[in-house]
Amino acid sequence: NAGVTQTPKFRILKIGQSMTLQCAQDMNHNYMYWYRQDPGMGLKLIYYSVGAGITDKGEVPNGYNVSRSTTEDFPLRLELAAPSQTSVYFCASSKGTIQYFGAGTRLSVL
Amino acid sequence: GQQVMQIPQYQHVQEGEDFTTYCNSSTTLSNIQWYKQRPGGHPVFLIQLVKSGEVKKQKRLTFQFGEAKKNSSLHITATQTTDVGTYFCAGPPSTGSGGSNYKLTFGKGTLLTVNP
Secondary structure, eight states: OOOEEEEOSEEEEOTTOOEEEEEEESSOOSEEEEEEEOTTSOEEEEEEEEETTEEEEOSOOTTEEEOOSSSSBOOEEEOSOOGGGOEEEEEEEESSSOEEEOOOEEEEEO | OOOEEEEOSEEEEETTOOEEEEEEESSOBSOEEEEEEOTTSOOEEEEEEOSTTOEEEETTEEEEEOTTSSEEEEEESSOOGGGOEEEEEEEOBOGGGTOOSSOOEEOOOEEEEEEO
């Protein structure tokens, strides 16, 4: 099992550019999550999904969008990237409350 | 909203010393989970505690869940260099308080460094 796969691993964006961070899981989990992690700040929930077609905002959703067309995939879209979005992004999935994380995407916006 | 606080933020120990990190929630938790994140890595699930007053051990690691289900601790006996990393606690609010039990609130973590 691959678990939770995130692509790309690293990316540098210019201010104002857009990109999609990909996340896929092969564990048939209903719940999926996107977090961002800034140094010393723990994990902050951006968006989450309880199943295909259902998404909801987390703690810090501004500047991001998500979609969940299948159980497996949960992409995170950044529109008009800003320096404040420089962070490490983690996707996670769960069947219950225990979450399984991908390896992360390190994003720099310059 | 629910807040989860962890102390200390950083801890540096000599190899062989013990280490403890504490976690406190502003609301009652239905369970508490602990995750470890190695430097440059991703959070990895360690353990889940569900019952009030529960204590679980994993080799040199001892996890406790408070009687009121609002606090927890992780104690490492005789630290090793392989213990280096950030330890996070996380929990969903008790379903009795109207919260969902699949959304976790994470503490900011305790970064443990070990001097060999």
